[in-house]
């Protein structure tokens with residue numbers, strides 16, 4: 001059901017420092033910061049030949065990554081995003097196994113303009129999973 005690894009997301013405590021590290025030290029192609037108010041994050045994409053890294057920084061009072069950064073003060077790997085062909089079919093199959101779909105259960109439009117959903121980390125070996133329909 002799942003396809004390519006679309007991105008690995010890393011929550012960061014200092015976005016400018018992380019941009020400089022990936023761009024100037026690691027020599028990666030790094031996008032401009034993009035505010036995603038519907039998701040409560042500012043996102044920067046680091047483009048690698050085979051996937052992307054998504055640097056996440058909290059946006060607004062109710063950011064879903066606020067608690068994570070309070071616990072992980074140096075930042076940390078926040079989620080992995082797998083591509084799927086049919087996000088509603090994937091959601092329904094996962095729900096039938098008891099996996100918790102976060103939010104109201106309906107896909108939202110993600111940072112690439114495509115529908116996304118999140119699955120509770122406690123139902124996936126402690127890893128927050130994002131599905132993106134491509």
Ligand SMILES: C[C@@H](C(=O)O)C(=O)SCCNC(=O)CCNC(=O)[C@H](O)C(C)(C)COP(=O)(O)OP(=O)(O)OC[C@H]1O[C@@H](n2cnc3c(N)ncnc32)[C@H](O)[C@@H]1OP(=O)(O)O
Pocket residue numbers: 009036039041043054056064065067068071077078079081102103109110111112116118120121122126127128130
């Ligand atoms: C723009 C878009 C895109 O790519 O297109 C994005 O990615 S937006 C990316 C940002 N959006 C999202 O993350 C949306 C989905 N996320 C959420 O709804 C939330 O972040 C939750 C995953 C439900 C966690 O919420 P919150 O931090 O308030 O819960 P909590 O502190 O009660 O945590 C409950 C338990 O889960 C653990 N926990 C929390 N976040 C975790 C994470 N990212 N990975 C692994 N474990 C995690 C906590 O340590 C805790 O474990 P213990 O009980 O053992 O201590």
Ligand SMILES: [Co+2]
Pocket residue numbers: 007009054079081130
């Ligand atoms: Co993501």
